[in-house]
Amino acid sequence: KSPRTRALFRIIMSLPEPIVIWNREKKCEETEKVYGGTGVNWLYGTPFGKLLATTVLSRKIPSTLYGWYQSSSFSKKKILEFINEYSIPIEEFEYSPYTSFNDFFIRRFRKGAREFTVDRRKLPAFVEGRYLAFDSVRPEQVVPVKGVFLSPEQLLGREDFASQFSNGPMLIGRLCPVDYHRFHFPDWGPITNHFRVPGKLHSVNPVAIRWRNDIFSTNERQVSILETENFGKLAYIEVGALLVGKIVQTHAMDQPFRRGAEKGYFLFGASTVILMGEKGRWNPDDDLLSQTAAGRETYIRLGEQVGYNPL
Numbered sequence: 307k308s309p310r311t312r313a314l315f316r317i318i319m320s321l322p323e324p325i326v327i328w329n330r331e332k333k334c335e336e337t338e339k340v341y342g343g344t345g346v347n348w349l350y351g352t353p354f355g356k357l358l359a360t361t362v363l364s365r366k367i368p369s370t371l372y373g374w375y376q377s378s379s380f381s382k383k384k385i386l387e388f389i390n391e392y393s394i395p396i397e398e399f400e401y402s403p404y405t406s407f408n409d410f411f412i413r414r415f416r417k418g419a420r421e422f423t424v425d426r427r428k429l430p431a432f433v434e435g436r437y438l439a440f441d442s443v444r445p446e447q448v449v450p451v452k453g454v455f456l457s458p459e460q461l462l463g464r465e466d467f468a469s470q471f472s473n474g475p476m477l478i479g480r481l482c483p484v485d486y487h488r489f490h491f492p493d494w495g496p497i498t499n500h501f502r503v504p505g506k507l508h509s510v511n512p513v514a515i516r517w518r519n520d521i522f523s524t525n526e527r528q529v530s531i532l533e534t535e536n537f538g539k540l541a542y543i544e545v546g547a548l549l550v551g552k553i554v555q556t557h558a559m560d561q562p563f564r565r566g567a568e569k570g571y572f573l574f575g576a577s578t579v580i581l582m583g584e585k586g587r588w589n590p591d592d593d594l595l596s597q598t599a600a601g602r603e604t605y606i607r608l609g610e611q612v613g614y615n616p617l
Contacts, residue, residue, distance in 0.1 A: 327436050327603045330593065336605070338436075338482065339392060376574040381407035392484040399486075412487055412571045415608070422490075422566035422609035426536045429588055429613035430565065432492045433479040433579050436603035437612060439590035440476045443582065461543060461580060462529055463503035471541055473585040477594075477612055480603065481577045488571040489544065489579050490608065491563040493534035500559045503527040528553050532563070536615055538587035543580040544570070553577075566609060588613050 325338040375381055384407050389396055398419045404410040422430045431437070443458060458468035481487055503526065526546035534540055544553050555570040557563060590613045597604045606612055 325603075327605050328597050329605045330610075331605075331607060335602075339484075340482070376411070377406050377408040379406055385410045388484075394484060408573050411483075411574050414488065415486065420608045423611050425611075427615045428611040429537055429615070430492050430609045431479070431606045431612045432542075432569075432581060432608075433481060433489050434486045434606065434608035435479045435481040437480075437594055437606050438478040438598045438603055439594035439612070440598065441589060441595060442473050442585075443471065443476045458541075458582060461527070461582065462541060463527070464501070464529075467499070467529075467531065467541065470539060471582045471584060474583045475585075475588060475590055475613065476583070477581045477590055479579045479581070479606075481572065481579075483574070486608065487573075487577065489569050491532070491557070491565060491567050491569050492540070492581070493532070493536050494562070494564050495532055495534040496562045497530050497559050498533050498539075499529075499531040500555075501529055503529060528555070530559070530569075537613075538584045541580075541582040542569070543582070544572070545578040545580065587617075588615050 325340060327336055327338055328334075329336050382405060385404055388394070388407075388410075398415060399413045400416050402409070402413065404413075420434070458471045458474075459465055462468045462471075528544045528546075530542040532540040532542055546553055552573045553570065554573065557567065557569050563569070591611060594604050594606075594612060
């Protein structure tokens with residue numbers, strides 16, 4: 307093969323595979339339009355890209371600098387193009403004269419656009435995004451997520467807390483750059499503990515996870531332990547990611563929370579929130595478990611049911 311042919315072959319091989327998800331509301335499959343998918347695939351699928359991602363881009367400084375740019379007025383010009391390119395339903399959000407791309411990125415839903423289920427036995431979606439569900443997470447490595455094996459110890463980074471969630475249920479809510487990037491409380495109660503787990507800032511896109519299977523357990527995380535009224539103790543884990551400028555906690559840690567209240571938000575980038583529970587206190591919805599078993603994420607709107615208390 308000529309050098310040109312080999313170069314073309316490498317480009318073709320670096321193109322990301324389609325990400326197919328199940329849209330619960332529409333009851334159909336959808337192919338996700340990945341923001342920067344080819345670049346992420348190159349970063350994690352080629353030798354030089356892996357070296358760059360591991361040694362430079364996964365560190366804090368590049369994400370901080372990129373976050374600064376996204377918060378500057380220079381980034382404002384990207385907003386309209388982004389809305390059109392990804393068909394953002396802007397009518398669902400509060401009107402605002404956005405001053406930067408990050409200002410647009412953390413947009414709020416308009417009042418009434420989303421409602422949290424009021425049935426206390428139903429666990430509502432804490433983010434609007436793509437969900438994976440597991441009914442049991444044991445201390446040994448037993449839960450595969452697109453080649454990743456997760457355990458409470460790996461996710462929480464602290465054995466004293468991890469034992470409380472052994473054999474319990476888990477939900478993983480993945481947010482794309484096109485999504486609503488605020489995260490919410492799923493019930494009522496106090497925050498009994500909050501801590502940061504230091505780590506890298508790799509992409510959480512499935513394109514990256516296909517090439518690197520330790521991202522959820524090595525990326526920087528913020529963990530809150532919630533004592534809820536209807537679902538027992540929950541571990542609420544916000545996972546940092548490549549080019550996520552910052553994880554912002556807007557709810558005071560020493561104040562009780564209520565169902566549907568905002569907990570915080572991610573500045574620019576794809577992000578993930580993981581919810582872990584105690585054994586027997588709640589179950590993920592059957593349709594989420596079925597789709598996960600089939601290797602497919604389910605798109606869920608904020609506040610809709612994703613689990614239930616069987617008691």
